[in-house]
Amino acid sequence: MKRHTTPVLLTLLLGTAIAQGSSPLDLKLALNVVKSVTENGKVAEKFLPAQGNVPGDVLSQVVTARNVSSKAVKNVQIPLNVPKATFYLAPEKAVDTARTEYSIDGGRTFAPAPLKRKVTLTENGKSVTREVEVKPSEYQAVRYTIPELKAGQALKLGYRVQVK
Template structure:
């Protein structure tokens, strides 16, 4: 269990460190566990620090992007891999201002959801190629494109993942 959490956090930190190399774009990454709590008869979600995650835990992975320059940044692309010990669930709630694209080939290519792929199946003894929709749990990376990030502006982007 600890090894799984360590590998998730290590991959997040490495991705964040690489993305910040001499750029006016400051990126910070946070990983929180999503807990469901009931208070006063209402069920709500609460984000708590992610520690010792076990299979089935739902996590929120957020990237905070800040323009540290005095000029607007245009068409900023921020890619983030889905950690190997997890699978993608859904975009984080209440986050907008950027276009999200997804990858099923480790971040080589990206496209808007829903993604499609071709599979070959056998029907009546013949091989037939069909186009099918990719399940979000197969997404391996997400890339956001921010049309414009004003000087000093901060934007939060993120998604939910589940520990395998």
């Protein structure tokens, strides 16, 4: 089995945070492996630190955005790339909400889900263009827009991916 190391995933995900060096935001990423465990006869999720990951592992990626300035900031955008060694599954459970948009072109353009793209098919010998829905597993980036973040306030935003 091929193993994917956490440092590679963290580097890919935190590129945006590093680029925002002069930002009023402090961004911290928590990357955990999600495991199903049975406790007292009930199935529950357990979050373990992501170290070497194998294909099929589900990872929870949660970024905490804290406003470290003395003023409220408005319409803050936080883009996160979906690492190439993974595919997007779904939004993380029990985190804060913000306007969420997705990209299928490496983060050049974003739109709310469901994303659509045009494909050209041949039907009865004729070329026909149709609009089809993009599967979430094809998302390459996620962008959160926070309408307002007061001074000192923090929000947690995130999603789950699966190692290819």
